[in-house]
Amino acid sequence: MHIKNIVVIGSSGHGRVVADILSQMSGYRVAGFIDSFAEKGTIRFGHLSVLGGEQDLPALMAEHQITGGIVGIGDNWVRSQVAAKVQAVVPSFEFVNAIHPSAVISDTAHIGHGNVIAANAVINTNATLGHHCIINTAACIEHDNRMDDYSSVAPRVVTGGNVTIGAYTAISIGAVVKHGISIGEQSIIGAGAVVLKPVEAYSIWYGVPARKMGERKAGDKYL
Numbered sequence: 524m525h526i527k528n529i530v531v532i533g534s535s536g537h538g539r540v541v542a543d544i545l546s547q548m549s550g551y552r553v554a555g556f557i558d559s560f561a562e563k564g565t566i567r568f569g570h571l572s573v574l575g576g577e578q579d580l581p582a583l584m585a586e587h588q589i590t591g592g593i594v595g596i597g598d599n600w601v602r603s604q605v606a607a608k609v610q611a612v613v614p615s616f617e618f619v620n621a622i623h624p625s626a627v628i629s630d631t632a633h634i635g636h637g638n639v640i641a642a643n644a645v646i647n648t649n650a651t652l653g654h655h656c657i658i659n660t661a662a663c664i665e666h667d668n669r670m671d672d673y674s675s676v677a678p679r680v681v682t683g684g685n686v687t688i689g690a691y692t693a694i695s696i697g698a699v700v701k702h703g704i705s706i707g708e709q710s711i712i713g714a715g716a717v718v719l720k721p722v723e724a725y726s727i728w729y730g731v732p733a734r735k736m737g738e739r740k741a742g743d744k745y746l
């Protein structure tokens with residue numbers, strides 16, 4: 524099998540989870556981390572260190588025969604900004620999916636690129652993931668769901684069938700979303716929420732049952 528050399532962009536907690544997933548996949552060899560906020564040479568996972576920042580990518584890719592990688596940053600908005608920066612510095616950069624070997628993914632699911640699918644996640648039939656989404660540990664994305672680009676579901680989130688999750692929207696740890704519900708873009712569903720009604724874009728909902736608790740703008744912090 525041809526092994527591709529790749530990098531993980533972002534070296535904090537989520538970045539290390541992504542490196543861990545990639546280390547368990549066949550087909551990739553992680554050369555190291557790209558992180559503008561960490562000192563070059565800092566060891567972050569096993570023997571893997573920070574190789575440099577995004578601006579160093581052209582030289583690093585030539586030096587290590589790197590073809591692409593994945594952005595390992597948990598915040599949806601920051602992940603999109605960093606992915607755009609990488610694309611601007613290296614237009615040919617190939618974003619790969621990090622899929623843990625224990626994840627169960629239907630052959631009829633549609634998966635874009637740059638996605639993280641963590642240990643024990645389930646993605647059921649005809650679900651569609653855009654690009655750069657996170658399906659975190661033991662989350663369950665049911666049949667016919669749609670997750671738009673840069674959306675995320677935290678550990679143990681469960682959605683019913685035919686749920687849609689808009690771009691940049693984050694569903695927090697342990698939340699449950701009833702079948703058929705649409706959640707607009709740039710919204711946050713709080714930890715442990717039970718979502719029974721449609722959620723409009725740019726809003727914050729939590730509680731059991733979940734209610735609208737506030738509004739937000741693109742890029743507002745939530746982690």
Ligand SMILES: CC(C)(COP(=O)(O)OP(=O)(O)OC[C@H]1O[C@@H](n2cnc3c(N)ncnc32)[C@H](O)[C@@H]1OP(=O)(O)O)[C@@H](O)C(=O)NCCC(=O)NCCS
Nearest residue numbers: 659677678694695696711712713714715716729730745746
């Ligand atoms: C929804 C969320 C973003 C709201 O954050 P926030 O606006 O900063 O809210 P605050 O912490 O100021 O809390 C405001 C009030 O709402 C309550 N509250 C906050 N989140 C809640 C939740 N998920 N469910 C029920 N009540 C909640 C707080 O207890 C507090 O109540 P109080 O005023 O009686 O003390 C946040 O609480 C949350 O759930 N984050 C998810 C984090 C997560 O999943 N991390 C894992 C990622 S892998």
